[in-house]
Amino acid sequence: MxxxxxxxxxxxxxxxxxxxxxxxxxxxxxPPAFVISEIEVTNPDAYAREYVPFANKALADSGQKRLASGGRTVALAGAPPASRVVVSMFESMDMAQAAYQSPAYLEARKIGDQYGKLRIFAVEGLPR
Missing domain, CATH: 1.20.5 (Single alpha-helices involved in coiled-coils or other helix-helix interfaces)
Structure with missing residues (x-):
């Protein structure tokens, strides 16, 4: 027994x-997803004060891992990058899409669109 x-x-x-x-x-x-944001900021003070804190919180709450944000950029070929570039990583493409379609981010984006022109896209990374 x-x-x-x-x-x-x-x-x-x-x-x-x-x-x-x-x-x-x-x-x-x-595979992870990498999100690249190119932003032509038209009003740096308002952008930093009114948009960035809300967007950062919404995306961090959605699983964003920020890899680069607003640092020095150098054109290696083709047109130069926008004045501000952000590179982020998410666990998957689905998570990246959900983050940028979340109600919290969409509300923040309404503010951001007042102070800059944003181009945001995602690319699927290689499987880990």
């Missing part, structure tokens, strides 16, 4: 480990 508890523990442990392994494999199979 002592083998039944041991078998039950072994089966439960095996199922849990299997579930963790499957979750990790699924997470690795989904």
């Amino acid at each position: 002592k083998t039944l508890p041991a078998v039950t523990i072994a089966v439960t442990t095996g199922a849990a480990l299997g579930g963790i392994a499957v979750h990790n494999l699924e997470a690795q199979a989904r």
